[in-house]
Amino acid sequence: MTGASAWSVALVGMEGAMVEVEAATGGGLPRTVLVGLPDTALYEARDRCRASVAAAGLGWPSQLLTINLTPASLPKAGTHFDLAIAAATLASVGVVHRTLLGSTVLMGELGLDSRVRAVRGVLPALLAARSAGFERAVVPASQYREAALVKGLTIWPVTGLKDLVAVLNGCSLLMPPAQSEHPTEEIEDGGGDLDEVIGQQEARFALEVAAAGRHHLLLRGAPGCGKSMIAARLPTILPALIEQEALEVTALHSLAGTNPAGGLITRPPLSAPHHNVSMAAMVGGGPRIARPGAISLAHRGVLFLDEAPEFPPRVLDALRGPLETGTVTIGRSQAQTRYPARFQLVTALNPCPCGMADDPSGRCTCTPQAVMRYAARLSGPILDRVDVHQRMRPLTSAALLGSRIMPAAESSSTVAARVADARQRAAARLAETPWRTNADIPGSYLRRSLPAPSDAEVLEEALARGRLSARGVDKVLRIAWTLADLAGTDRIGASQLRAAMALRRAET
Incomplete structure (x- = not known):
């Protein structure tokens, strides 16, 4: 028997494991056997690769071909193994040299016409390959921009199987496509600007506080008052990644x-799933190896739940763990997958089922029991994890009609500058700790290591009257420190404590 091998990457969550694709010919009737725990898409690669090789005018082995994906105990999924399978097979019959295959990782799907198509997970796969000591990577030409984000690897973009044969045989004629001349160009977001929001000064301030301290935020108000518009603009005032x-x-x-x-995402992302989202779509899922869900796509950014009471209770309760740990772990039959999920939660909800409870016209037709049931759809543990609660009032005709003559509202860039200054103050105060924002500070450190409030009578009075729980004291202190950072002071006083309590209380 004669054989050759090539290398690709198996992805389990964000972790990549190097996979050696071995191809050996001879020893039996003409057929192709693929072993090594492939999923359905990967098992079909033997037929895709054979048709692609034929379309390129190359020869597929006419005897028994055994393809082994090792380590065999590791589950493997996806179509990105096609290039490695084709390269190992062609090397086993002498079409391509084996010299470069030992230090080259291959990622790409083959079409029946021999074209190389884009695949998912190129960036984490190449990061794993670089860590494993590989020097080169072959990727689809359309994904050169993404692959070039990995420094220390020579990237060879290919458009078809003939390009792959040429480059593995030492041809250096291939150049990156014209549209990929600047592979590390940053991807900016298009979330609008905060100056487009009419009125709602209190909500704008609550948004700024939430951004400065990375506090979770709840917006409650009638339909049309601007909850979704304000929430969607939170990423525009957050610091760049x-x-x-x-x-x-x-x-x-x-x-x-x-x-x-395929470019580098430098702005905090916004993930806004619809309220009919499934559990798998929210936290991640899949039959064998789970894919990232909406909460992981909001990592380092914002998860916005519009009409939050309409989400299934099981889906909402699934957020409790990630809100505390910043990760989500999904167990499947063949692999346990872990994804990062450190997001800032923003929820928006109406005050009642019809949404008109705050309307001064009195058009609300909901009974008190219906209003209570609607509010109870958000569980106590979820509400307890939200620091800032802001009630938004309906816009008046004066605010709407006077928007042409009133001074322009502050833009996102203006607010973002204050948020960045506040974040820097917090980071400097917490420089000797693993935390960088006020929302991340645990209660023990908050009470023992940071300067005590200059006037704690406000908290004592609130505790005595039952307006604040023991846990609520920590949350008020976190918000108060954020207010102090925005004000440029090094201590929190009575004014910051009162303002923090107002932002914390849901009835504000």
């Missing part, structure tokens, strides 16, 4: 196939 965070977020979206441009 640092390089490591940007790579992590881009890798997640590469796995999910939600970054077709």
Whole structure:
């Protein structure tokens, strides 16, 4: 028997494991056998690769061909193994040299016409290959921009199987496509601007506080008052992602196939699933190896739940763990998958089923029992994890008609500058700790290591009257520190405590 091998990557969550694709010919009747725990899409690769090789005018082995994906105990899924299977097979029959295959990782799906098509997960796969010591990578030409984000690897983009044969045989004529001349160009978001929001000064301030301290936010108000518009603009006032965070977020979206441009995502993402979302779509799922869900796609950004009471209770309760740990772990029959999910939660809801409870015209037709049942759809543990509660009032005709003559509202860039300054103050205060934002500070450190409030009588009075629980004290202190950071002070006083309590209380 004669054989050869090539290398690809098996992805289990964000982790990549190197897979050696071995191809051996001879020893039996003419057929192709694929072993090594492939899923359905991968098992069909033997037929795709054979048709693709024929379309390129190359010869497929006419005797028994055994393809082994090792380690055999590791589950493997996806179509990105096609290029490695084709390369190992062609090397086993002498069509391509074996010299470069030992230090080259191959990613790409083959079409029946021998074209190389894009696949998911190129970025995390190549990061794993670089860590494993590989020097080169062959990827679909359409994904050169994404692959070039991995520094330290020589990237060879190919458009078809003939290109693959040429480059493995030492041809250096291939060049990156014209549209990929700037592979690391940053991807900006298009979430609108905060100056488009009419009125709602209290809600704008609550949004700024939430951004400065990375606090979770709840917006309650009648339909049309601007809840969704304000929530969608939160990413526009958040600080840009640092390089490591940007790579992590881009890798997640590469796995999910939600970054077709392939560039580096430098702005905090916004994930806004519909309220009929399934559990698998929210937290991640799949039959064998789970894919990232909406909460992971909001990693380092914002998860916005519009009409939050309409979400299934099981789906909402599934957020409790990720809100605390910043990760989500999904167990499947063949693999346990872990994805990062450190997001900022923003929920929006109406005050009642018809939404008109806050309307001064008195058009609400809901009974008190119906209003209570509607509010109870958000469980106590979820509400307890939301720091800032903001009630939004319906817009008046004066605010709507006077928007042409009133001074323009502050833009996202203006607010973002204040948020960035507040984040820097918090980071400097927490420089000796693993935390960087006020929302992340545990209660023990908050009470013992940070300066005590200059006037704690406000908290004592609220505790004595039952307006604040012991757990609520920590949340008020976190918000108060954020208010102090926005104000540029190093201590929290009575004014910050009162304002924090107002932002914390749901009836505000």
